[in-house]
Amino acid sequence: NAGVTQTPKFRVLKTGQSMTLLCAQDMNHEYMYWYRQDPGMGLRLIHYSVGEGTTAKGEVPDGYNVSRLKKQNFLLGLESAAPSQTSVYFCASSYSTPRVTTGELFFGEGSRLTVL
């Protein structure tokens, strides 16, 4: 049972390069999220999706774009990477909104991105 899978797990970029992180879930969840985790700051929501073909901005969306063309996949793109985007990125999915009992978030193992 794969759950939530993120690729790649590690990546080093130079400033200005672009890249895409892929998140795939096999639980048929409607909701998907991209978070970044920085030391001492907890998790911050970048973008989220409430269903196939939909995306919305979270707390820290600047410098990132997302797409949800298929229900099981949620892509996070960095068009022009900056050192401030060095972070650990987590994808999560849930069956429904976190405000109901079926809204538990299931997380991937994270993708560590370093921008030089």
Next chain:
Amino acid sequence: AQSVTQPDIHITVSEGASLELRCNYSYGATPYLFWYVQSPGQGLQLLLKYFSGDTLVQGIKGFEAEFKRSQSSFNLRKPSVHWSDAAEYFCAGSMDSNYQLIWGAGTKLIIKP
């Protein structure tokens, strides 16, 4: 402002000792509250949640948490910790947004043998 605060960055306890991790929230009403655990190199896993009703909630792995409205707190407890409990613990709250959780900064639990 809406916020979730975990006052302790690190906590060290001996194996077999009791544990309490603190979480405080700032919100004008009662939020939905969660505790998640992150083992080294892993994603986060839900330990327990509070929506309403009984203020003492039971979770997985022997953890429990108590919601105290008067103190705006949702502290996580375990009567006897095991070395496998060494991890980082995050408190989170759902307040105005249906989708966005507000996360504390995390508390790293270190277990002394």
